[in-house]
Amino acid sequence: METQTTLPAVVNHALTVQTYLIYLPIAVIMTILVARTLFKNSKIFMLDIFHGRAEIAIATNRLFEIGFYLLNIGAALLILKTYKIDNYQEMIEALSSKIGGFSIYLGVILFLNLLLFFRGKRKASQHAANN
Amino acid sequence: MSLSLLTFILYLLVAGNTTYFLGRSLYTNGEHFLASIFLSRPEIVQPLNKVLLAGFYLINIGFVLLFFTQQHNLSGMQSCVEFLSKKLGAVYLVLGCMHLFNILVFITIERKLYTNPKH
Numbered sequence: 001m002e003t004q005t006t007l008p009a010v011v012n013h014a015l016t017v018q019t020y021l022i023y024l025p026i027a028v029i030m031t032i033l034v035a036r037t038l039f040k041n042s043k044i045f046m047l048d049i050f051h052g053r054a055e056i057a058i059a060t061n062r063l064f065e066i067g068f069y070l071l072n073i074g075a076a077l078l079i080l081k082t083y084k085i086d087n088y089q090e091m092i093e094a095l096s097s098k099i100g101g102f103s104i105y106l107g108v109i110l111f112l113n114l115l116l117f118f119r120g121k122r123k124a125s126q127h128a129a130n131n
Numbered sequence: 132m133s134l135s136l137l138t139f140i141l142y143l144l145v146a147g148n149t150t151y152f153l154g155r156s157l158y159t160n161g162e163h164f165l166a167s168i169f170l171s172r173p174e175i176v177q178p179l180n181k182v183l184l185a186g187f188y189l190i191n192i193g194f195v196l197l198f199f200t201q202q203h204n205l206s207g208m209q210s211c212v213e214f215l216s217k218k219l220g221a222v223y224l225v226l227g228c229m230h231l232f233n234i235l236v237f238i239t240i241e242r243k244l245y246t247n248p249k250h
Contacts, residue, residue, distance in 0.1 A: 013209045020212045056241070059163040063234050066156055070227030077220030081213050127246055 016085045019094055027076035027102055031069065034106050038113060039065040045117040049124045064113075072109065076102055135205035142215055146195040146222060150188065153226070158184045164237045168244060190229075194222055 039061055046057035079101065082094045158180060165176045198218045205211050 013207055017208045017212060020209075020216075024216075051245075053167075056163045056167050059160040060234070060238065062160045063157070063230070066153065067227050067231040067234065070153075070223045070230060074220045074223030074225075074227055077216040078224065080216040080220070 015087070015091055016082060019082055019085055019091050020080060023080065023095060023098055024076075026099055028073060030099075030103065030106060031072045031076065034110060035065055035068050035072070038068070038110060042113070042117055045121055049117075049120040051124065051128070068109075068113070072106065075105060134207070134211055138205055138211040138214060139199070142199065142218060143195075145215075145219060146199075149223075150191040150195065154184055154187050154191070157187060157230075161237075164241060167241055168237075170244075191226065194225055198222055 042064070043058065043061050046061045047054065050057040050060070079098065082098070085091050085094055161183065162176065162180050165180055166173065169175050169179070198221055205214055
């Protein structure tokens, strides 16, 4: 016998906004931390790639950093939207899935960047060996 | 002031500021690249850089306005935040892709000239 009554679906708007306000700073701070670590250490790769010409190496590094920020903050903003958050349990679940997904995405992008640097360095050293 | 008007103003402010600071940063950092590519003609670097900056501003503002003019029903805080994040996210992503493509083109040109200096 079916005794359950279906409640009208009330979406808690305040809780959704709270979720957004927690998610956004975390995503932005994660992006900044990763970008700073990556591009502080990539300077040495850039110097190798550009055969020690410091000016252009640092400019390239800065340009890549800007592109990295744009892409990742854009992606973080695009995946913001959540559906149907009624209580704190759903809020924590939604937050963890969003932040987890974003961390994995950041990790993949970080390794792609590292591959790019290694490839550039190898090509530069090949060229140096040929001459 | 209504909430939707406030959202639109906020969107334009954030997007405009991003455009401005991004353009300045590209201008100062891109100058080294151009100077390295046009080694034999240093007088061409400054004007070319300015033209590139103007083009960047045009494309950027075009994208910002293009994403801005769509119809939306902004009734509460939630839809406002969603609107802002969707629009700004799309703008940033498109700009970031374009920017990275530009750097790769610059690096390719620069490397070809550096490894094979005929100019």
